[in-house]
Amino acid sequence: MRLRWMFSCLAWLALSAYAAEPVSRLANHPAIKLVLDGKPADLLDQAALASMPRASVKAAAPGEQPSTWQGVALEDIVGRTCVASGDALVGRALSRFVRVTAADGQQVVFSAAELHPDFGHAQVILADSRDGKPLAQDAPFRLIVPGDKRADRWLSFVTTVEVVDASTP
Numbered sequence: 568m569r570l571r572w573m574f575s576c577l578a579w580l581a582l583s584a585y586a587a588e589p590v591s592r593l594a595n596h597p598a599i600k601l602v603l604d605g606k607p608a609d610l611l612d613q614a615a616l617a618s619m620p621r622a623s624v625k626a627a628a629p630g631e632q633p634s635t636w637q638g639v640a641l642e643d644i645v646g647r648t649c650v651a652s653g654d655a656l657v658g659r660a661l662s663r664f665v666r667v668t669a670a671d672g673q674q675v676v677f678s679a680a681e682l683h684p685d686f687g688h689a690q691v692i693l694a695d696s697r698d699g700k701p702l703a704q705d706a707p708f709r710l711i712v713p714g715d716k717r718a719d720r721w722l723s724f725v726t727t728v729e730v731v732d733a734s735t736p
Protein backbone atom coordinates (compact mmCIF):
# COMPACT_ATOMS: atom_id res chain seq x y z
CA MET A 568 0.00 0.00 0.00
CA ARG A 569 2.77 2.38 1.11
CA LEU A 570 4.71 1.43 -2.00
CA ARG A 571 1.72 2.19 -4.20
CA TRP A 572 1.31 5.60 -2.59
CA MET A 573 4.99 6.36 -3.18
CA PHE A 574 4.60 5.23 -6.75
CA SER A 575 1.70 7.57 -7.49
CA CYS A 576 3.59 10.42 -5.80
CA LEU A 577 6.54 9.79 -8.09
CA ALA A 578 4.30 9.62 -11.14
CA TRP A 579 2.67 12.92 -10.16
CA LEU A 580 6.07 14.55 -9.65
CA ALA A 581 7.27 13.31 -13.02
CA LEU A 582 4.14 14.63 -14.73
CA SER A 583 4.31 18.08 -13.12
CA ALA A 584 8.03 18.32 -13.93
CA TYR A 585 7.14 17.58 -17.56
CA ALA A 586 4.45 20.25 -17.60
CA ALA A 587 6.83 22.85 -16.14
CA GLU A 588 9.76 22.02 -18.42
CA PRO A 589 9.55 23.51 -21.91
CA VAL A 590 12.75 21.72 -22.98
CA SER A 591 11.11 18.30 -22.77
CA ARG A 592 8.30 19.53 -25.01
CA LEU A 593 10.88 20.84 -27.49
CA ALA A 594 12.23 17.32 -27.88
CA ASN A 595 8.95 16.33 -29.56
CA HIS A 596 8.51 19.61 -31.42
CA PRO A 597 11.96 20.47 -32.71
CA ALA A 598 12.87 24.11 -32.99
CA ILE A 599 15.99 26.14 -33.71
CA LYS A 600 17.09 28.86 -31.31
CA LEU A 601 18.31 31.93 -33.15
CA VAL A 602 20.67 34.26 -31.28
CA LEU A 603 22.02 37.64 -32.38
CA ASP A 604 25.10 38.98 -30.55
CA GLY A 605 24.34 36.94 -27.43
CA LYS A 606 20.67 37.92 -27.20
CA PRO A 607 17.86 35.50 -28.10
CA ALA A 608 16.45 36.76 -31.41
CA ASP A 609 13.85 34.18 -32.39
CA LEU A 610 12.68 30.62 -31.87
CA LEU A 611 12.15 28.95 -35.21
CA ASP A 612 9.57 26.28 -34.55
CA GLN A 613 8.32 23.78 -37.10
CA ALA A 614 5.72 26.22 -38.45
CA ALA A 615 8.32 28.99 -38.89
CA LEU A 616 10.75 26.64 -40.60
CA ALA A 617 7.99 25.25 -42.84
CA SER A 618 7.15 28.79 -44.00
CA MET A 619 10.71 29.34 -45.28
CA PRO A 620 11.88 28.46 -48.81
CA ARG A 621 12.99 24.85 -49.17
CA ALA A 622 16.58 24.24 -50.18
CA SER A 623 17.97 21.04 -51.63
CA VAL A 624 21.48 19.77 -52.29
CA LYS A 625 23.02 16.53 -53.50
CA ALA A 626 26.10 15.74 -51.44
CA ALA A 627 28.04 12.78 -50.10
CA ALA A 628 29.95 12.39 -46.87
CA PRO A 629 33.35 10.74 -47.52
CA GLY A 630 32.95 7.04 -48.22
CA GLU A 631 29.19 7.34 -48.63
CA GLN A 632 26.89 7.38 -51.64
CA PRO A 633 25.52 10.87 -52.48
CA SER A 634 22.14 11.70 -50.96
CA THR A 635 19.64 14.43 -51.66
CA TRP A 636 19.37 16.54 -48.53
CA GLN A 637 16.46 18.93 -48.08
CA GLY A 638 15.81 21.67 -45.56
CA VAL A 639 16.38 25.38 -45.18
CA ALA A 640 19.46 27.34 -46.31
CA LEU A 641 21.57 28.42 -43.31
CA GLU A 642 21.91 31.80 -45.06
CA ASP A 643 18.09 32.22 -44.92
CA ILE A 644 18.08 31.44 -41.20
CA VAL A 645 20.85 34.00 -40.63
CA GLY A 646 18.75 36.51 -42.62
CA ARG A 647 15.99 36.15 -39.98
CA THR A 648 18.19 38.13 -37.59
CA CYS A 649 17.99 41.07 -40.07
CA VAL A 650 21.78 41.15 -40.45
CA ALA A 651 24.35 39.65 -42.76
CA SER A 652 21.81 38.85 -45.44
CA GLY A 653 21.17 40.36 -48.85
CA ASP A 654 23.13 43.54 -49.65
CA ALA A 655 23.63 44.38 -45.94
CA LEU A 656 26.91 42.45 -45.86
CA VAL A 657 29.35 45.39 -46.14
CA GLY A 658 31.93 47.08 -43.91
CA ARG A 659 32.00 45.84 -40.33
CA ALA A 660 29.29 43.27 -41.10
CA LEU A 661 32.00 41.35 -43.02
CA SER A 662 33.54 40.41 -39.67
CA ARG A 663 30.42 38.56 -38.53
CA PHE A 664 30.43 34.82 -38.09
CA VAL A 665 27.74 32.22 -37.66
CA ARG A 666 28.16 29.68 -34.86
CA VAL A 667 26.04 26.53 -34.97
CA THR A 668 25.62 24.40 -31.84
CA ALA A 669 24.40 20.80 -31.48
CA ALA A 670 22.65 19.07 -28.60
CA ASP A 671 25.92 17.34 -27.60
CA GLY A 672 27.72 20.71 -27.34
CA GLN A 673 29.68 20.29 -30.58
CA GLN A 674 30.02 23.63 -32.40
CA VAL A 675 31.14 24.80 -35.85
CA VAL A 676 31.48 28.29 -37.33
CA PHE A 677 31.18 29.87 -40.75
CA SER A 678 32.01 33.43 -41.65
CA ALA A 679 28.93 35.39 -42.72
CA ALA A 680 30.65 36.03 -46.08
CA GLU A 681 31.37 32.32 -46.57
CA LEU A 682 27.60 31.73 -46.62
CA HIS A 683 26.58 34.83 -48.57
CA PRO A 684 25.71 34.34 -52.29
CA ASP A 685 27.95 37.31 -53.32
CA PHE A 686 30.99 35.83 -51.57
CA GLY A 687 31.66 32.16 -50.70
CA HIS A 688 28.11 30.98 -51.39
CA ALA A 689 28.80 27.75 -49.49
CA GLN A 690 25.15 26.64 -49.82
CA VAL A 691 25.10 25.16 -46.34
CA ILE A 692 21.73 23.57 -45.60
CA LEU A 693 20.03 22.86 -42.30
CA ALA A 694 18.56 19.58 -43.47
CA ASP A 695 15.56 17.79 -42.02
CA SER A 696 15.26 15.12 -44.69
CA ARG A 697 17.54 12.77 -46.64
CA ASP A 698 16.40 11.16 -49.90
CA GLY A 699 12.80 12.12 -49.11
CA LYS A 700 12.76 10.59 -45.62
CA PRO A 701 13.05 12.32 -42.24
CA LEU A 702 16.53 12.16 -40.71
CA ALA A 703 17.29 9.15 -38.50
CA GLN A 704 20.16 9.12 -35.97
CA ASP A 705 21.17 12.68 -36.91
CA ALA A 706 17.63 14.11 -36.39
CA PRO A 707 15.95 16.51 -36.16
CA PHE A 708 18.33 18.82 -38.06
CA ARG A 709 21.73 18.31 -39.63
CA LEU A 710 24.07 20.76 -41.32
CA ILE A 711 25.14 19.75 -44.82
CA VAL A 712 28.28 21.52 -46.06
CA PRO A 713 28.55 20.34 -49.67
CA GLY A 714 32.04 21.76 -50.47
CA ASP A 715 33.85 20.19 -47.52
CA LYS A 716 36.10 17.18 -48.15
CA ARG A 717 35.50 16.01 -44.58
CA ALA A 718 32.15 15.67 -42.78
CA ASP A 719 33.34 17.26 -39.53
CA ARG A 720 31.13 20.33 -40.04
CA TRP A 721 28.11 18.21 -40.95
CA LEU A 722 26.76 18.83 -37.47
CA SER A 723 23.99 16.50 -36.29
CA PHE A 724 21.13 17.35 -33.90
CA VAL A 725 21.52 21.11 -34.36
CA THR A 726 19.79 23.23 -31.71
CA THR A 727 21.13 26.78 -32.06
CA VAL A 728 22.28 29.25 -34.71
CA GLU A 729 24.11 32.38 -33.48
CA VAL A 730 25.22 35.44 -35.42
CA VAL A 731 28.23 37.03 -33.73
CA ASP A 732 30.05 40.32 -34.43
CA ALA A 733 33.77 39.50 -34.31
CA SER A 734 35.02 43.02 -35.14
CA THR A 735 37.42 44.81 -32.80
CA PRO A 736 36.92 48.50 -31.95
Ligand SMILES: Nc1nc2c(c(=O)[nH]1)N[C@H]1C(S)=C(S)[C@@H](COP(=O)(O)O)O[C@H]1N2
Nearest residue numbers: 628669670671673718719720721722723724
Ligand atom coordinates in the same frame (compact mmCIF):
# COMPACT_ATOMS: atom_id res chain seq x y z
N1 LIG B 1 26.54 16.88 -33.13
C1 LIG B 1 27.63 16.36 -33.69
N2 LIG B 1 27.71 16.29 -35.02
C2 LIG B 1 28.81 15.78 -35.61
C3 LIG B 1 29.89 15.31 -34.83
C4 LIG B 1 29.78 15.39 -33.42
O1 LIG B 1 30.66 15.02 -32.63
N3 LIG B 1 28.62 15.92 -32.88
N4 LIG B 1 31.00 14.79 -35.46
C5 LIG B 1 31.25 15.23 -36.84
C6 LIG B 1 32.26 14.43 -37.50
S1 LIG B 1 33.84 14.66 -36.93
C7 LIG B 1 31.99 13.60 -38.56
S2 LIG B 1 33.24 12.86 -39.43
C8 LIG B 1 30.61 13.33 -39.00
C9 LIG B 1 30.32 11.85 -39.02
O2 LIG B 1 29.10 11.65 -39.63
P1 LIG B 1 28.42 10.20 -39.71
O3 LIG B 1 28.19 9.76 -38.29
O4 LIG B 1 27.16 10.39 -40.47
O5 LIG B 1 29.41 9.33 -40.42
O6 LIG B 1 29.65 13.95 -38.14
C10 LIG B 1 29.99 15.23 -37.71
N5 LIG B 1 28.86 15.73 -36.97
Ligand SMILES: [Mo]
Nearest residue numbers: 717718719720
Ligand atom coordinates in the same frame (compact mmCIF):
# COMPACT_ATOMS: atom_id res chain seq x y z
MO1 LIG C 1 35.19 13.23 -38.19
